Amino acid sequence: MKKPHLFAPGPTAVPPEVLLTMAHPIPHHRAPEFEALLAEVREGLKSLFQTTEEVLLFAASGTGGMEASVVNTLSPGEEVLVIQAGKFGERWGEICQAYGISFTPIDIPYGKAVDPTLVATALEKDPKIAAVFCTHSETSTGVLHDIHAIAQVVRKTSTFLVVDAITSLGIVDLPMDAWGLDVVVGGSQKALMLPPGLTMVGVSQKAWAAVERSRLPKYYFDFAAERKNLLENQSHFTPAISLVVGLRETLGMIRNEGLQHVFRRHERLAVAMRAGVTALGLELFAERPSPAVTTVKVPQGVDGGAIVKTLRAKHGVTIAGGQGSMKGKIFRLATMGYADSSDVVVALSALELTLSELGYPIKVGEGIRAAQEVLHRVPED
Numbered sequence: 001m002k003k004p005h006l007f008a009p010g011p012t013a014v015p016p017e018v019l020l021t022m023a024h025p026i027p028h029h030r031a032p033e034f035e036a037l038l039a040e041v042r043e044g045l046k047s048l049f050q051t052t053e054e055v056l057l058f059a060a061s062g063t064g065g066m067e068a069s070v071v072n073t074l075s076p077g078e079e080v081l082v083i084q085a086g087k088f089g090e091r092w093g094e095i096c097q098a099y100g101i102s103f104t105p106i107d108i109p110y111g112k113a114v115d116p117t118l119v120a121t122a123l124e125k126d127p128k129i130a131a132v133f134c135t136h137s138e139t140s141t142g143v144l145h146d147i148h149a150i151a152q153v154v155r156k157t158s159t160f161l162v163v164d165a166i167t168s169l170g171i172v173d174l175p176m177d178a179w180g181l182d183v184v185v186g187g188s189q190k191a192l193m194l195p196p197g198l199t200m201v202g203v204s205q206k207a208w209a210a211v212e213r214s215r216l217p218k219y220y221f222d223f224a225a226e227r228k229n230l231l232e233n234q235s236h237f238t239p240a241i242s243l244v245v246g247l248r249e250t251l252g253m254i255r256n257e258g259l260q261h262v263f264r265r266h267e268r269l270a271v272a273m274r275a276g277v278t279a280l281g282l283e284l285f286a287e288r289p290s291p292a293v294t295t296v297k298v299p300q301g302v303d304g305g306a307i308v309k310t311l312r313a314k315h316g317v318t319i320a321g322g323q324g325s326m327k328g329k330i331f332r333l334a335t336m337g338y339a340d341s342s343d344v345v346v347a348l349s350a351l352e353l354t355l356s357e358l359g360y361p362i363k364v365g366e367g368i369r370a371a372q373e374v375l376h377r378v379p380e381d
Contacts, residue, residue, distance in 0.1 A: 002315070002316030003316055004316050004318065005316055005317045005318065005343070005346055005347070005350070006318050007317060007318060007319050007333050007334050007335070007343065007347050008318050008319055008320045008332075008334055009139045009167060009190070009292060009293040009320055009332055009334040009336070010139070010166075010167065010187070010189045010190050010196070010334070011189040011195060011196050012189060012190060012191075012193060012334065012336055012337040012338065012339075013193070013337065013338045013339070014193055014194060014195060014246075014338065015193055015249075015250070015253065015338045017249065018193060018194065018246045018249045018250055018253075019246075021245055021246055021249045022242045022243070022245055022246040022249075024245070026241050026242060026245075027241065027245075029234075029235060029238060029239055029241055030234070034241070034244075035232075035233040035234065036233070037244065037245065037248055038230075038233045038234070038235070038244065039233045040248050040251075041057070041244060041247055041248050041251065042054065042055070042230065042233070044247075044248065044251030044252070044254075044255065045057075045200055045202075045251065047251075047255065047259070048169065048170060048186075048251065048254065048259070049169070049174075049176045049184055049186075049200075049202040050174070050175035050176050050177060050178065050259075051176040051177045051184075051202050051204075052177060053176075053177070053202055053203060053204060053205070054202075054203070054227055054230055054231070055200050055201065055202045056068075056200065056201045056202075056203065056223060056226045056227060056230065057198060057199075057200050057226075057230070057235065057239065057244070058198070058199050058200075058201070058220075058221060058226070059197060059198065059237075059238075059239055059240040059243075060197070060198075060199045060221075061187060061189075061196055061197065061199060062164070062166035062185060062186070062187030062189075062199050063091065063095075063199075064199050064221065065166075065185035065186070065187065065199030065200065065201045066091060066092065066095055066164060066185055067095050067221060068199070068201060068218075068221035068223065069133075069162050069183045069185055069201060070092075070095050070096060070099060070101065070133075070162075070216070071099060071214070071216040071217065071218045071221055072211050072214055072216075072218060072221065072222070072223040072224075073130075073131060073160065073162070073183065073207060073210040073211055073214055074096075074099070074101055074130060074131065074210070074214055074216055075213060075214055075215035075216060076100060076101075076215060076216065078101060078102075078130040078131075079101075079102045079103065079104065079126065079128055079129055079130060080096060080101060080102075080103045080104075080129060080130055080131045080132070080133060081103065081104050081106065081119065081122050081123070081129050081131070081132045081133070081159075082096065082103045082104070082105050082106070082132075082133045082134075083105075083106045083108065083114050083119070083132070083133065083134040083135065083145070083150075084105050084106065084107050084108065085107075085108035085109075085110065085112065085113070085114055085135070085138055085141065085143060085145065086110055086135065086138035086139070086140040086141040086143065087138075087139075087140035087323045087324055088135045088138055088139055088140055088164055088166075089108075089134065089135045089138060089164075091164075092133035092134075092135070092162075092164070093105060093133075096133070099216055099217075101216075103133075104122060104126065104129070106118050106119065106122060110140075110141050110325070110326060111141050111142075111143065111285045111286055111287060111295075112143065112287055113143050113144070113145050113146065113287055113288040114134070114145050114146075114150070116146055116149040116150045116152075116153055119132060119150050119153050119154065120153045123153065123154070123157055123159060127157070127158075129159050130159060130160070130210070131159060131160050131161070131162055131182075131210070132150070132154050132159055132160075132161050132162065133162045133164075134147065134150060134161070134162070134163055134164070135163075135164040136163055136164060136165045136167075136168040136172075136174065137165070137166075137167040137168035137171065137172070137290040137292045137293075138167075138290070139166075139167045139290075139292070139293060139332075140322075140323045140324070140326065141285065141286055141295060141326070141330075142284075142285055142286035142289055142290055142292075142293045142294060142295025142330075142332060143286040143287065143288055143289070143290060143295075144168070144172065144286075144288050144289065144290035144291070144292075145288070146288075147163055147174065147179070147181070148179050151179045151180050151181055152179075152180075154180075155180035160182035160183070160204075160206050160207050160210055161180070161181055161182045161183070162182060162183040162185075162207075163181050163183065163184050163185065164185050165184050165185060165186055166185060166186055166187040166190060167187075167190050167191075167290070167292045167293070167336070168290065168292060169184070169186040169187075169190070169191060169192075170186075170190070170191030170192060170254060170259075170262060170337075171190070171191045171262075171263070171266045171290075171291055171292045171336050172263055172266065172267075172290070172291055172292075173260075173263050176202050176204070177204075180204075181202075181204065182203070182204040182206050182207040182210075183201060183202065183203055183204070183207050184201070184202040185199065185200075185201050186199065186200045186201075186202075187199050187200075188200075188243060188247065190292070190336055190337060191262075191266075191292075191336050191337045192247065192250050192251075192337065193250045193253070193337040193338045194243055194246050194247060194250060195243065195246075197240050197243050198240055198243045198244070198247060201223070203223060203227075208223075211223050211224060212224075220237065222236065261381050264381060265339075265340075265380070266291040266292070266335065266336060266339075267291045268374075268375070268378050268380070269291070269335040269339055269340070269341070269343070269344055270289065270290075270291035270292075270294060270335055271291075271374050271378065272341070272344045272371040272372075272374040272375050272378075273294045273333055273335055273344050273347070273348070273371065274289065274294055275370040275371050275373070275374045276344065276348040276367035276368060276370050276371035277294060277296050277333075277348075277351075277367065278370070279366045279367050279369070279370030279371075280351070280352065280355065280362050280366055280367045281299070281361075281362065282296050282297065282299060283296070283297045283299075284296060284297070285297050285330050291335075291336075292334060292335075292336045293332050293333065293334045293335075293336070294332070294333045294334075294335070295330050295331075295332050296330060296331055296332070296333070297329065297330055298328065298329055298330060298331060299355075299360055301359075301360070302355070302358055302359070302360050303328070303358070304321055304322065304327075304328035304329060304330070304331060305321060305327075305328055306358055307321075307331050307351075307354055307355070307358065308320070308321045308331055310354045310357060310358065311350055311351065311354050314353075314354070314357070315350040315353060315354065316350075317346070317347060317350040317351075319331055319332060319333050319334075319347070320332040320334070333347050333351070335347075341375050341380075344371050344375070345368055345371065345372070348367040348368050348371055349368055351367065352364050352365070352366075352367050352368070
């Protein structure tokens with residue numbers, strides 16, 4: 001028997017106490033019990049997003065939140081700017097294209113971070129651009145983009161900023177109000193330590209003005225209708241009840257740990273993972289690494305697919321390979337959500353054994369040693 005370990009960048013591990021909570025009998029979503037629960041969740045999400053605005057909830061994956069952000073803020077004939085530096089940045093463009101929205105891409109090579117001056121130049125060149133769509137933590141490449149700097153550029157204009165924070169929310173500091181972020185999209189299956197199926201969207205007053213002007217078709221993903229119901233601790237349509245029950249539990253865990261401590265924990269684990277990987281002679285892929293996921297170049301002479309397959313089949317460890325053009329060229333180790341020091345050690349131990357079994361010359365124990373030196377040097381709060 002192999003004990004399963006989940007180190008993929010979503011879905012992530014779910015704490016046992018959360019699973020037990022979601023196994024309780026399901027309340028009716030129009031009953032006072034659920035209304036009281038949703039009131040707690042509303043306040044917890046505001047704290048997580050660091051906003052005074054309402055955070056909308058939909059039963060969907062993070063992509064649903066992305067699509068909702070497009071259809072609720074734009075109208076036919078408007079033009080937008082899309083930062084494409086990975087598969088999820090490209091997804092913004094694909095959604096815009098599906099709804100007939102013209103977009104100007106800022107194409108960044110995979111593994112590189114976007115230079116905020118490129119955004120400034122594009123907005124100066126075309127002041128008619130209605131919105132900038134970007135990704136904070138690009139899961140496909142492991143890059144963390146400088147959203148704060150981008151926001152400083154955009155907030156000086158009439159353009160609004162839409163951020164895919166699905167793999168950064170609850171992992172790195174992202175103060176929605178303080179930075180002037182207009183639409184922020186999250187997902188349940190990352191740092192929120194839940195199964196997939198919930199997306200949450202924070203919307204600023206600047207973005208609500210765009211919502212009022214929007215003329216793209218929408219029905220289920222209707223921000224105005226959802227906010228109207230949410231203010232009465234209701235949902236417009238039947239919600240993902242068990243996931244909302246679990247969300248109250250995980251938001252409470254985050255609150256009890258302290259948001260800033262959560263950020264420091266993720267950074268500590270990521271630094272240790274990077275140290276362990278490089279000690280094995282491997283090369284990191286991202287020039288500005290996200291603490292959500294450590295992305296590693298597949299060493300020459302090794303089958304990248306075999307690394308992922310061997311870890312899962314022989315050692316019970318699930319990680320992710322590369323996507324699209326990066327398939328077989330990189331692999332990704334996530335340390336987000338329900339993760340601690342022991343997870344770094346387990347992941348690196350399995351990686352060392354796997355690389356050795358695949359014939360890559362390493363000294364077993366070197367990665368673990370380097371990671372533990374970081375964990376010892378940077379103790380938990």
